[in-house]
Each structure stands twice: as C-alpha cells, then as structure tokens.
Amino acid sequence: MATYSHSRISTFEQCKLKFKYKYIDKIETDIKQTVEAFLGNLVHRTLQKLYSDLKFQKLNSKDDLIQLFNDLWKKEWSDEILIVREGLTQDNFIKMGEKFISDYYEHYKPFDEMKILGLETTDMMTLSDDSKYHVRIDKLGCVGTTYFIADYKTNSTMKDQAEADSDRQLAMYSIWVKNKYSDVSKVVLKWHMLAFDKEVTSERTDEELKKLQDETVVKIKVIETCADFSPKVSALCDWCEFKQLCPKWKHLYELEEKKPEQFREDDGVKLADEYAHLRTEEGEIKEKIEALKDKIFAFADFKGVDRVFGTDQKVTIWRKECDKFPKTTDYNYQAFVEMIKKLGLWNEFSRIDTFKLEKSFESKEFHGEIQEILSRFAKKEKIKRIYMGKK
Ligand code: SF4
Secondary structure, three states, X not given: OOOEOHHHHHHHHHOHHXXXXXXXXXXXXXXXXXXXXXXXXXXXXXXXXXXXXXXXXXXXXXXXXXXXXXXHHHHHOOOOOEOOOOOOOHHHHHHHHHHHHHHHHHHHOOOOOOEEEEEOOOEEEEOOOOOEEEEOOOEEEEEOOEEEEEEEXXXXXXXXXXXXXXXXXXXXXXXXXXXXXXXXXXXXXXXXXXXXXXXXXXXXXXXXHXXXXXXXXXXXXHHHOOOXXXXXXXXXXXXXXXXXXXXXXXXXXXXXXXXXXXXXXXXXXXXXXXXXXXXXXXXXXXXXXXXXXXXXXXXXXXXXXXXXXXXXXXXXXXXXOXXXXXXXOOXXXXXXXXXXXXXXXXHHXXXXXXXXXXXXHHOOOOOHHHHHHHHOOOOXXXXXXXXXXXX
16 A cells, blocks of 8 residues: 555645656656745755754854755756746745745744754654555644644745644644654644744644544545546646646647647647637527527417428427426425325436436445445446637
C-alpha cells in the first residue's frame, strides 16, 4: 500500500488525471513548480532557520532572514518556474516574501510564544486500515499541556473560520500529536496567514477526529480502487504542471506554437469552427421554425382548416385536448405518486431514473453491498458527446 499525505489526497480530489500523472505514472515535466509553490517553500525554510537557530540561543535579525530568503531565491530560481498571473514578475513575489518574513518577525519577536518541539516534521503515522500517513508540521510547539500545530500559509486569500474548522490537513496531524505525547490536554490548530499578518485557529473533539480518520481511510480505499482517472477542469488547471499533456488542453498548447497561417490550416481548428458555425445556424433555424409554426397555427385557425398546402408538401395541424398528470416539479406530485401506488399502477407505469442512478453509482455514492449488487447489472459502454463553449 502506498503512503498517503494531505497533498496526495487533495490532488486526487482536485483531479484524478493529475493524480495519475503525478503519483502513478510519475511523469516529470519541464515545469518544475509554480512561483507560488517556490515562494512558499523559501518562506518556510527561512522561518525554519529562525526557529532552529533559536534552539542554540542564536537570534537572527530580521535583515539576516530577509538576506537568507533573497540568497535562496537567487540560488534556486529557474526559468522553468511558472508564473501564471498576468502582469506579475519574480520581483513581485520576492517583495511578497520579504514582507511576509518582516511582518512575521515584528509580530512574534522574541519568538517565545511556545516551546518548540518540532520543525518541518517528516514523521509517519499508521491509520486504522494500516496505511501510512505523512505528518508534515511546519511548527509544533506547546505551552504546558496545550499543544500547537502551526502552519505557514502564503495564500493570497484569507482562510475563514468555517474553512479552518473543516480543514483535514492539520486535524489529521492532531491525531498523531495526541498519540505521541501522553500529557496532551488540548491541541490547537493554528494557521499563520502571512499575507494578512493574522492567525486563524481551530480545535477538534476526539469524536470529530475519529470521524475524520474513518473518512480519510474511506478516501484512501476509493483512491486504491480507482479505475477511471478522468480529468476535471477547474480554475486550478492554470497551475497544473501537466496542462501541456492533458487531453483537455493539449490541442490549445499545440496551437499556441503555430503561426497565424498554420493556425488557420489546423484540421482541429477547421472542424471546431465548422461545428460551431453549423450549431449557430441550427439555433437560428430552430427559432425561425418556431416563429413559422405560430404563423401557420394562426393561418389555420383563421381559415378554419387542418391542412395547409404548399407546392410539393402539405402541413397538417393536429389539435387535441389532452389530460396531463402532475410533473415532478408540481406541488401535488408526491400525493399523485402515493395514489398511483395505492391503485396498484406503480409497477406498470413508473420508470427508473437510470441517468441519476448511473451518476450515483459512478461516483460510488452507494457503499458495500448495494454498490456490489448494482455492479452486477451495470455494463460498460463507451459514450461520446460534443459540448460547445468559449475558449
Ligand atoms: S490540466 Fe486540469 S484537467 Fe488536466 S490534469 Fe491538470 S488539473 Fe487535471
């Protein structure tokens, strides 16, 4: 069984194909990392240096730390690092890093808010299904029997309380802390939101932690048994190092390499343009047909006829007063269903919503026996559809 971590599970939740590229196929790409990840890494290492030197009674000055951050940046920067946000350069990110370090330094000096027990931990814990889970705590400390699991965040969006209270990453680490230290009376999860010079904290009960561990074990099982690694497009694709390989974006990348005349001659561009053109025409024709139908009805009513004759074709008007029963959206639909059941008509006139059932089955919403029984009736079929949308 593979070892798991918060980022491994999060990648699977974000996009199964990205997970496959990264953890199963282990593909190396030219894009080593994004500038945000690079910045985050250097800020973490700078703050780690601050606390690890303090263990030896050495207090670095703010300028020393900013200098260290800049030296690391110069030494490790590479042009393969991806800057996604338009109009920004590495200088913007260097200034951000300097400000994060400077604000943190001023806020927490002389850095005695807790006794430090661990920095950038690399421990492993065993979950209830025997799988191994990485424990990567940026700063672990305590004040008496209260333990703190602190995480440095360089995100440009502020974490709110609801997000902190539902966070999996630090909460999972608190299971490890509670098992490791026998005197723990309380574990506080703390996020240093460096871009805002603010902290967000949260706590979990033992019941919540048990539930979280159970859910994580189920998630790991889903990952281990996954057979369909479909891509999931989202705003995060712009930060995905596999975008050039991904079937959702590969053609666009190929086009970006082409000159304008080559772009126009690309078979894919021609096909997509023709399809879009025909679908637009189709929409316009449908609108015209509806308007024409109204005119034909009006003509037939005025003339008192049921057939209108053209040169080669005739148009027949069908009129009938029909009985309509409640639809699913009508207020009396449930009462109607109950009545149909009572009348013994349900088996003959009801239909299974196979579309909804297939979706729930596919996303494994049914557990255990139900999923297994349904799988005996499910048959794999390849389906192809085309959707249109703006680039
Ligand atoms: S580009 Fe988007 S859809 Fe493609 S693998 Fe990456 S995250 Fe998934």
